[in-house]
Amino acid sequence: MDKEPESPEPFSDPSLYINRELSWLEFNQRVLEEAEDPKNPLLERLKFLCIVASNLDEFFEVRVAGLKQQRLSNISAPGPDGLTPSEQLAAICVRVRKMVDDQYRLWNRDLLSILEKNNIFFLRYEELTDEEKQYYTGYFQKSVYPVLTPLAVDPVHPFPQLLNKSLNVAVELEGAGLNTNLAVVQVPRILPRLVPYKTDKKGVYRYIFIGSLIQAHVGSLFHGVRVKGAYQFRVTRNSDLYLDEEETDNLLKAIELELRKRSRGNAVRLEVQKDCPSHITDQLLQTFDLMDDDLYQVDGPINFLRLMPVISEVDRPDLKFRPFAPAIETGSGDHDDIFSQIRRHPILLHHPYESFQTVLDFIEQAAEDPNVLAIKQTLYRTSGDSQIVGSLAEAAESGKQVTVVIELKARFDEAANIKWARTLQEAGVHVVYGIVGLKTHAKLALVVRREEDGLRRYLHLGTGNYHPSTAKLYTDLGLLTCDPDLTNDSAELFNWLTGVSVFPDLTKIKAAPKVLHAFVLEMIHRETENATMGKPSGIFGKVNSLVDPEVIQALYRASQAGAKIKLLVRGTCCLRSKAPGVSENIVVRSVISRFLEHSRIYRFENAGKPVIYLASADWMARNFFRRVETCFPIEAPELRSRIEQMLDIYWRDNVKAREQGSELTYVRRPTDGERVDAQAIFLEQALKPKRPDVDSKPVVLRTSVKAKETKRQDEKVGQPA
Helix, strand or coil, X not given: CCCCCCCCCCCCCHHHXXXXXXXXXXXXXXXXXXXXXXXXXXXXXXXXXXXXXXXXXXHHHHHHHHHHHHHHCCCCCCCCCCCCHHHHHHHHHHHHHHHHHHHHHHHHHHHHHHHHHCCEEEECHHHCCHHHHHHHHHHHXXXXXXXXXXXXXXXXXXCCCCCCCCCEEEEEEECCCCCXXXXXXXXXCCCCCEEEECCCCCCCEEEEEHHHHHHHHHHHHCCCCEEEEEEXXXXXXXXXXXXXXXXXXXXXXXXXXXXXXXXXXCEEEEEEECCCCHHHHHHHHHHCCCCHHHEEEECCCCCHHHHHHHHHHCCXXXXXXXXXXXXXXXXXCCCCCHHHHHHHCCEEEEECCECCHHHHHHHHHHXXXXXXXXXXXXXXXXXXXXXXXXXXXXXXXXXXXXXXXXXXXXXXCHHHHHHHHHHHHHCCCEEECCCCCCEECCCEEEEEEEECCEEEEEEEEECCCCCCCHHHCEXXXXXXXXCHHHHHHHHHHHHHHHCCCCCCCCCCCEEECCCHHHHHHHHHHHHHXXXXXXXXXXXXXXXXXXXXXXXXHHHHHHHHHCCXXXXXXXXXXXXXXXXXXXXXXXXXXEECCCCXXXXXXXXXXXXXXXXXXXXXXXXXXXHHHCEEEEEEECCCHHHHHHHHHHHHHHHHCCCCEEEECCCCCEEECCCCCCCCCHHHHHHHHHHXXXXXXXXXXXXXXXXXXXXXXXXXXXHHHCCCC
């Protein structure tokens, strides 16, 4: 008897999966759409344009670099979407070229003219007045010329080692007796990329790019030789770190060594000015071992990110989002400290609408309180002048037991975290780097306090980093609690991170890398069964990325069973919604607005008794298996009600929300009838005074002198973007 052919695995069709890299590029396109949107204030449009450029830089440094390595290593196995590394690189090239064209078209045909109408000018040297040329020539001779070094490229002068993303000028030369036609002038990073002209006219801002200034005067660096042309360029390099932690005796020193290599990694992209002749671009491509697909010729600034300082420098409130100061809730009990507040009821914080100062005060009051015996905290990213690090150091110096799990491998924050690790160690803090092979991405701060009835533990759990600056720009949620189960779970997690033990059994926290993936699959499966049995079912997932194939397949099964699934995915989403017979009950939306959506919320209908979890983790394999993450329940009825209201507002957004279509693109939702802008509503709610009644349950803080001073400094710096 002939053997029956095996049936294909369910959901094995590549058309059911969107490529991760192409999905991310569509996210960046949505950011670009915010730059294109005339409803946004002009300088905010400029900021979105800068963010698009910064995002693309990191995409090439990490994602494209990784695909190139796979191709070099002859790794050709396709992912769930069926694309090999080479096929992905080809598709990325096509998509990025369109995006870059859209960027520069927006800049040249739209933003430049509108900026000029508002007296903000970005000028080429040839556009300057005679008076301005005289000023800038003097500036060049005094402040630029002394730090420039012309570097010939010939048999005895090898091509210079150019740093990652550094600005350079390729100079084409001609003259008798030359061994080369090419020289390079590196633009030192100490030089400002935009040089303002100090005009007496109030409200007028005139700038020249440093590259344009150098191009105009580059002939002064080459005596007796004719400069035929000068063209700005920069090269993007592979910026991933490569560490074998099991073979590393000193992780901190190993990362420091790798950081020195980062700026000199293999080239992955070459950007040059549009008018650069082909024989020069060919020489540069050959030098960097790149192909034509890696070349991007641009008609405008080589790096839009250099425009970012202008947004804060230009004093035009009418061209920016309305200023907003995060609310710090207060009530009548002036003398209550934060620990008394937490004992009365758990506190839910919604950043940036509610101030991150509450979290800073929690750590600072713990450091100052003589009844606090110990503080344990994770640090993944924090600010350059971290108040939290200062408080932890102060606590250790005063004799408290302070332990910090600091993540040295937080991408692009490695150097800052090494600095903080040393600062904390010098203050007497016990600093550990977590578990070999895992990044500690969980957001935990545990305080042990001596009270009349014995020791009590207080805990902050969050979806975002302990970073006061980004807490003004990212939407995140945090929970302050003294729930015995949550605090005990956190203590067990810290013991695992700092000691030698097996992964602990936890009561309420669902932690990666051991439990979280199975928990998410189990909860989705339960909704599938409820739908099959006709019970109330449904899933609302708010995450930054949805990539994990097993979670996607579980969601497909739930959809087929009839469960209604709402997914609010800011960035990468590899799930394809509305596929006939597979994902017809799944709707995917993305909100791109003033603040970066960063909070993670998992809601499961649970047969009419909904459960809600907050998490530090997205639905990606790296979060489930290669990171330490936390997922924790919100159980207090008033806090659950708040989150239910948030999710409802997010889902009704028809101003900044876009919905995934049948293809890769997302389309704005129709705004017929009531216009709902989720972030605008949250801002409005934060500005409303809280009623001093039982329902509002105000948070009363004993704000220290240091915290008050920090608040004053924040107000001077400016409002969130």
